[in-house]
Amino acid sequence: MTGASRHFVLAAGGTGGHLLPAFALAAELHRRGHHVALITDKRGADIPGKPDFLPAHVIPAGRFGKNPLSWFKGLKAVWEGRRMALRLFDSFQPSAVVGFGGYPSLPAILAATSTGVPTVVHEQNAVLGRVNRLFAGRVDAVATAYPEVERLDAKHAAKVHLVGNPVRAGVLSLRDEPFPPFTEDGLLRVLVTGGSQGARVLSEVVPDGLSMLPPALRQQLQVTQQCRPEDLDAVRERYRTHGIPAELATYFEDMAARLADAHLFIGRAGASTIAELTAVGRPAILIPLPIATDDHQAANARELAKSGGARMIRQERFTGKELAKQIKVLAENPQGLAKAAHAAWNCGRPKAVEDLADLVESFGGAELMDVIRVGGNNARGSSQGVPAGQGAVREAAE
Incomplete structure (x- = not known):
């Protein structure tokens, strides 16, 4: 108190x-x-x-x-x-x-x-x-x-x-945990969500996009995806056809644990999503909701994309081929995901x-604090296992 x-x-x-x-x-x-x-x-x-x-x-x-x-x-x-x-x-x-x-x-x-x-x-x-x-x-x-x-x-x-x-406290508690190592012979765990009820475009594009990855990378995939109830069966069949292991559900109670295990996130660019990705430090491919008021999801994604922590794909350009291309850039070099994770982590507050x-x-109590004014110092860490400054600016062409 x-x-x-x-x-x-x-x-x-x-x-x-x-x-x-x-x-x-x-x-x-x-x-x-x-x-x-x-x-x-x-x-x-x-x-x-x-x-x-x-x-x-x-x-x-x-x-x-x-x-x-x-x-x-x-x-x-x-x-x-x-x-x-x-x-x-x-x-x-x-x-x-x-x-x-x-x-x-x-x-x-x-x-x-x-x-x-x-x-x-x-x-x-x-x-x-x-x-x-x-x-x-x-x-x-x-x-x-x-x-x-x-x-x-x-x-x-x-x-x-x-x-x-x-x-959420459960997500913030993961901030000091290291990024899970991704090796040439280990699993590549991908987390896909589209909001509270999933997003149909993700259900339609992501399975096919993952199937277009080079065989060696595709064989490493382990997917967790949130889907709309009416899309579950179709998405499950797509992954089965492509031979990609996938756990599907309309809602995951333990989303913080899923995020902790993930090497890559694919989904929308809502404010809470961006905050959690940067709190934990997880690379992302973001597809802003095109009908969001004032296109605010695209604006949300820009800081993270410019830092190198995410790649942004506009929905009209979001195809399986484009998704596979962006994943390859991040994942073909074992250090690529770790560098992107560090860049995302550095954007966290x-x-x-x-x-x-x-x-x-400060209202009705102490004087207003200047320390949190725009342009002042922000409470951020400086490292997550990768030296600062190694992440290049990466934003998919719009």
Whole structure:
């Protein structure tokens, strides 16, 4: 515990991308002796992984689509959500309100900024989200996960703090473990995921792409792949036809353990995925979701790709032939994967949750810490078994 116990409200949209960092911050603030409450929507209140100590308050948020006729209904819901948030603030008396993006955070931040409650927004992606963009000029601090964030106005630079994306404790505990050795006669363990329900394009392309690898490399493969339920049988048959051992499932409970064993990750470029890959230090081939708002997954992938820790393939260029080409670049040299792993590890920000909690605690407590401002020092390690600077910049042509 770092001082007197205080109250904090976290507000987040009902998806894992918004809620996982909120849960991590809640756990850290709780560990420090503070009381924390969550504002979200019904999806967020029911999502697995919510800490038992964290009460969830479901409020209406409203949505604003392309049809202006729907805006009145959305504004009405936001106003009702603001009223409910104000009622919570009256009884809970928060020292600060922290928004993690998504429409359910809008009424809470609106209520906080209109009544003088200190506010922080955390942006998980490399493009500032719509709600965070709306409030960037009104909040007290903007915490970011990347050194460069698109759609973030330069005039707000004084309130921007680079902290990173908090990751699950089980994944973070793997950071000091060495990269599993990959030898010419050992297994090449490949982990493939496409989000909570898998991605059809991965099911269609990855088995065929792996089959195009040189025979010696193909014989080393051991694949673990998450698939959509309706794709399982077809994907299993493709791997059987190609003679590639593969374990398939719609969901893996022990994803941290799977990541620990993996030599190569293939999948989307969501904020939580990038944070976990860099926390552990795992090479990746990333296929950004093409319909992601503001193309934020491509922006998420760029830092890791430029470091040499990943190769990015746009979905329109994601073919079996292109996938095989990129895997060969990484895996044909036994040291290639280790160097890429080190580059990914160097992009990690393992103290993200502590730095974010320090920032949040600074309101109503100590002076704001300058150590985590953009351009300052970040909490990063310097080695993972490979000397720094050996990883070349590698990004697949777009």
